[in-house]
Amino acid sequence: MLEEVVSIEFNREIGKDTFLMGFRSPLLASCANPGQFLMIHSGRETRDPLLRRPFSIHGIQDKNTLMILYKIVGKGTSLLSALKEGDAISLIGPLGNGFTFPRPTERTLLVAGGMGIAPLFFLAQALKKAHKHEITMFLGFPTSQEVVMTDQLKDLNVDLSLTTEDGSLGMKGLVSDLLDQHLSQELTKKPVIYACGPTPMLKKIAQKAITCNLTCYVCLEVYMACGLGICQGCAVKAANSKGKSYHSVCQDGPVFSAETIDWEVM
């Protein structure tokens, strides 16, 4: 874990309100794992927005460049989107626990909803690099204008299926529908599921995986005040665990095994 002020290499809009930002940090790039995140402040001196924002590490490019993928959702991300090449940002990372990798022989299924693609792209990148895993990925977006990163995923040789809520590209519906459809088939080999996206989507996928007795890891995206495990702000209810009522997402996660979360209250 370290704090670093880095220079932005690129910050470009690659889909509707969706930005891909890259910054040089050889140190972070050398130790970051898929599923881990960064706490980023767009300007150290500002008081508003006050807090840093958490961003999943989206991938590594040319060994030394770290990437984040984000959508403008509020003031923090709006200010971030206005930054140009050469501007400085302050970041702390890498934070949290990353994904547990599947065994090379396991079928790997990645399920991403919207910006949930951010950590899963990094996972796909790392898995391909490590063991040439065969990866199937289900991607869901609200509409075709917001679809991003599909070419890069195809370059990684990921078997891709797409949904949009309005049907403007790929199958019409939710990405969880795609998973349901897939799991209703006769499967010769059980997949290990890795999911990231909005909470209602994760809830559906996690509950489905638990019912089907599948190994499933979810990467939670919640509001965080510090990201460092000191404020206890980013709590999620733990499932029937002994003594522990809440997990701290920044410290115990953000990647959790699906059955460790109490999805009823999510």
Next chain:
Amino acid sequence: MAVLPDLSVDIGGLRIKNPVIAASGTFGYGDELTPFYDPSLLGAIIVKGLSLRPMPGNPPPRTAETPCGLLNAIGLANIGIEAFIEEKLPSLAKIKTPLIANIYGHTIREYAQMAKRTATVDRIAAVEINISCPNVEAGGMAFGTDPDTAAMVTDQVVKNTTKPVIVKLTPNVTDITTIAGAVESAGAQAISVTNTFLGMAVDVATRRPKLANIIGGLSGPAIKPMALYLVHKVVEAVQIPVIGLGGIMDYQDALEFLLVGARAIQVGTANLINPKTPIEIINGLTDFCVREEIGNINQIIGDLRTKGEGHEKKGNRKDT
């Protein structure tokens, strides 16, 4: 090179090497921020609020950001005093600065038990009584809004420990000076001003409060002018040292609190954003003293100038 100024101060019998203290609830149990700097550099560390038994905390969401502020309703989530002493304290041995235990009870009796338990632990240098947490149902702020109960809690803690007792007050009262006076009379050796201001925020899209607890405590730069005012009031009302806190983000903020008379300051919310803030404040205070040819930080404390010459000369000693 100029001689380094003496930054040490005395808070109710506890001598600390500089007036910069990490505030409870924003510094974990003491060593979480070690990756960023050596916590031994701090004047003191006040650990996360502790209770007799572990507390799970409130349901999420527990935090919400507002302009220049942070609302929280953590609900004193903590591992309990026994687990702290057994599991956390041993690893804090390497930190060479006083550790202050922030203690909380559901009842006055529990505060007394907490005082007794911490009294036997050498590593704990002082206790800070939390009678100001707005996010718990029983105890907490309820004890801090009435002068008589505030005095009873203080009295029980003082009677059950030999360590310096600091009382952390809530701003959510009509007249903070009556509470301050009451805890001073009950034997408190110092007072921390202030805990968070009650507040709330609503998500208009869902029409839901942004905190599951509905209400929470506001901290951060948004509260600094109000906190500074309360410190000013309390400093004038009591004889014991006052520790100022509320939205301190840099050394200039710290100086404002010292000038109105705070003997020391605490850094809270800023730790969450820039963990190195307390170190930057210590360095900033050192440089300021060198620049202003101030040999001892105590020369600044309470040096608020309200009479005589024009405001432009304030804080610029070389011209006077």
